[in-house]
Amino acid sequence: HLERLRALAREVGLEAPLYTCTAWGGAAVPAEGFLPMHAAYPFTPWEPDPSFEPVPSREFLFRSPQQPAADWWQAGAFRYPIERYPYAYCELGAGIQMTYLHRPLVPPECTQALAVVALGSGCNWLGYYMYHGGSNPPGRRGFLNEFTVPRLSYDFQAPLGEYGQLHASYHRLRLIHLFLAEFGDRLAPLPVVLPPGASTLKPQVTNVLRYAARAHQDQGFLFLSVYQDHAETADLEGIALEVLLPQERLRLPHEGSLRLLRGMSAILPVGLELGDGLRLRYATAQPLTVLHARERRCVVFFAPDGLQPEFALARQGCRALTVQGGSSAEEGETLYAWPLPGLGTRLEATGLSGRGVELLVLSQEQALRCWKVRLAGTEYLLLTESEGAAWVDAGEERLTVCWQGEAQLDLLSYPRLPSSLPATGLLEDRGTAGVFWRYRLQCPPWKARWSLEQPEPQVVRLRLAAEALEGVRDLFLRVDCVADVGQAFLDGHLVADYFGSDLPWIIGLKRFAQPGRELELILRFTPLQANAPVLRYFTRERLPLPASDGTLPVTVRAVQLVPEYGIELPWQE
Template identity: 35%
Template sequence: MTVYVTDFTIFFFGNKPKLFALMLIQLLFVHSSFAQVREFKLDISKVQPIAPNELTELSGSDPSGNKLSANSYYISKNLVPFIPVTAEFHFSRYPEQYWDESIKKIKAGGVNTIATYIFWNIHEEKEAVFDWTGNRNLRKFIKLCAENSMMVMIRIGPFDHGEIRNGGLPDWLLSKPLTVRDNDPEYLHYVELLYNQIAGQLRGLYFKDGGPIIGTQIENEYQHSASPWGLTYPGQPYDFTVADRDRSSAKEGVSVASADNPYANLGDNHMKVLKALAQKAGITTPFYTATGWGYAAIIENETLPVTAAYAYPTWTTKNELSPFYLFTELHKKPDYSPVRYDPLRYPAFSAELGSGIMSTYSRRPIVPAESVDALINRTLGSGANGIGYYMFHGGSTPIANQYFFNDEAYGYPKISYDFQAPIGEYGQINPSFNRLKLLHFFINDFGDVLAKQITVLPKNAAGINPESTDLRYAARTDGKSGFLFINNFQDHFKTPDQTNLRITIEADKETISIPQSGSFSLKSGENIIMPFNLDINGNRLVYSTAQLLTKSDKSDRPFYIFFYPEGTNAELSFANKDTRIRNLKNASVLQYSERQIIKCSPGSVAEFTISSSGKKETNVLVIPKKLALKAQQVLISGIKHLVFSDALLLNDNEGFQLLSTGNATGKLEVYPKITRTPTTDVGTIKKISGNTSFTGFAFGLPAVKLSPDFKTVGQRKLFVNLPTKLPAGLNDVFLTINYTGDTGMSFLNGELVADDFYKGVPWQIGLKRFISPGHPQMAFYFRPIFKDAPYLMDLPDAVNKQVSNEKPLLKINSVSFIPEYKTNLKF
């Protein structure tokens, strides 16, 4: 349907009176509610194209002539800007036999780079005895990253932190006549031996060799943070892993530090010495990075300083509202400022964004899924040109010969390193994974445009605080086009729904109101990115109240996909000069003299085609966010497609692994539509009817019934009989224990293999690594919550009400098995 609109007259052409009546009501409502619209403005008229300064010490080429380089705003490949999306995943905290599957899961989340710590004490637990085998096989892990086309950032220490014993420094260093994290020659001798060992494992795997390693982090939080030595006694003050001169300035965790360290020059020099030792050993990469937050040391012009943001820290004594959901200019003032460097000389790289948090015995906050993509919205909108997560994939810390590697002094779990990460300790896909991939798809497809745009804030931005209910918004722009970022989430505080919004962008030669008439809304907890003046294959998209998801410009029928959160009506405005709009589904067009506005039916999948003179048509798909959360990018016959499914698809050679947690049946919806039906090596798959924009398929796998056989002994012990082998057709079995208590510990054959700090959510254990004829039973020991537990502030109110003044609280509510089905698909 097309409606032509003038200032006071509406002309209707078509034969759908009911639809017209609804449209007329909508238009009348728009005009009658005009006075209720809340107006906001952004002035981008003074923005000039950026003029970046090259960082000549940070570059490199591979044997094919591909070049990586950096300037003061962004990094480039062959002079084309790109934004790295980096997932922290510790290979030594995950079973070697499942690394490839996990790398594929990370890649399915839209990540293009993996960062990993190389923990010194895990590889040299005993002096002069290095172990690079099994789960410590660094070389195998990097080669698997290469096979999956993932770039790699290595974090070589010598100090790492990583919630591991001594921050990664071996215990035996305490027995040596030296000062750690210092230019002490004896200490540097052992560091050089470590770096030589690492270099030996990585020979031939650097970018310069055609390998995946593009960057090296030197040290970690140097002259900012430290870990306590693991050899300690209850009640003893922490003895931090720092040089003697830095003891008074060492912080616990990531925080703000003063800019008056009298030993700053010595710290910078130590970083230079470490980099020289790394290069001498052969660790040569285009980029070297240093954690620059909180006045930490970097190497001027030779390292890229990276920053962090943790909205749910456990190193504070109480819950405090963070500033990390307020837009700012990170290129001018990084988070956790002051910093030791001039931020204008470097791109803004946020390398440790808290996509979860590690629980300690005394602090156990839950990081809600919606907090994570809101953090990325704010960080991108504030000017970041690098996104990194700590952690993106959880794990389980190995046990040493004489102690636990997890940092016991700080009260961490002895084994679990789940971190509430988007991918959990046992490879579970958590809700934050699905929310983040929507942003990653956008970054991968539009990062070359976004990287060259600067942040513009509204005039009242400086006056907005974390408890403010004011609208939080910013733009990234080149002065003509750009992206409008809006965030309506705040940690530890419920923001109100933002309703009746219109944001006007004042450019040099035009004014863009989003929307042109009427208003839009954004629910509490949600965020959105709206493009303006975006070129879509020769068609100018003036604005969209839906967010870009992905695109394909290379197929026979190019497509752009948008999504919108619940409560936000989607409309797209195109310049009227050349654009022709056809084949509308679940959408209508308003024709203005200079605009064509496409209004999508709320809650529906809308589709249409656009074209301009002399150019082929481009498909546009607009979907609800709840459907977008199921989106997965795949290549079918070499062409990008999206598959919408609750199941997870992993690219695997010429086909895909399909993983379905808890369900033996499900469906796949493919866009753009395809003619062939995929084959499966297990079960059945058949074409089904459904949404006409997609090709739909239903799959059915042989159902596996698993009823746990368990018993309790007393109040605190639970014994669960395990299958002797993983049932056919399954990728894993998740043992889920819904309990209320303090801590849980799990044993196989008398050995501790897993543990949990209760946070108000069920404890889940992936069993495939444990199932074997020799492990017939898993034993559990639980401890109750006492009324004066230090972590009660982090637990749900309902749990706090149950904690009695008379007796401790411990309940085992249920025990269940959840199967994860697996099959292989070929299209």
């Protein structure tokens, strides 16, 4: 069947460099010409039983196709010669679509842990479903949605939402994508090394550290995870890792122990070559990216929440080590550093040529707001300081910065931005913040040009002035409500819908605005039934008392319009 489909595609000119096929669940894989792909979904809301109780999935246990166990995944999980193909995922569940019967929330820690465990298990291809949510178009004679999901909305709790908004999982994955962009070529050839007993570990057992390595000789990466879906987890105390290398034995940390917070996952380097003859024996911090400059190299790390960073550099090849924002010591053939994560922390290691390498160590919160861009031949690390979502992009002729919330945004840069950017007048130089430089972006504040009415308890009418989107890139309607289903109508047509949950209903209004015309959006809600099984997905404190008709009254707790600002800064090489 697959071979015939490929032949039909080629007959009409659909030639592709790769053809892929489903390989999970024991699916048949053609002998030649297809790349087998896998999937991982910890949440399964498509179950038809409204009382279905999910169990902890096996997706957060490290395993290896090169070292298959009898119960590795399912009986007959691999029906193809695994040594011939890279281990690839096309459907890591980076979110999940809510159904009418099941409305689970996917925490961002889950998305991050899925990717970390997949990489630690030998995956060299991360593919997601969905990475960007969307909206189904209405059909000519009905709706095109799948059974039990909203008619239009397919937000999927994806890293990028239905209207392009950045969810928390997007930033979690960006940490991994930055790592892979810089270190992926080192990781890809490395085989998996599993600790003793890894194949017998059960997902219900959460008081044991899950870990694996991908390594060859004395170089590689350690993968740690303390996340498990549908199970109680706790912080792990008193953890020490021992790494046996051909010529030495490493203990992480050198003295004492590590504390790993529940829900965390991390990638730690072992034997990482930093350049200029410098070698990092290990670090209890995660590599983020590398800034390549004309004169020197800067390697950026971050400390996963709760993890005390410790750096151990080989004395051979390192002429000197200075630590700004922490302490250091020398013992035998190793230089140790204990930096305090933050904007003012920098390690400088002088290598064989005398040029050396810089190391920055951020907190995880700071890393989640970092962006790497290239301007005028130099790479920069930009950090956005905003309570709302923010993003940065660099093109051939301009630097674009967008954010939600207040009309001003502080932007931190390392190293200092080219002088031509502040000279545009759009960027105000605010001095230093540790080793970073602070700049301020300011837009004219968006003025509310909208009105809101609630003519009935289950109906909300939003009127937006014709010029309401002037000066902003978009407006996001954020509705905090307790209801079963929400539907939004424009000119009598359904344009957006929502299945009630603890998540707010968010609608991007730019999509529906027409120049010179006032926008009137009607929101209609249906109440939850007091005995509905789906109530278990709601926080009990949010639910109103039942009415006499057996329903829970629709409760609109808050309605907000959140502007998205944007500034484009021109620059030249």
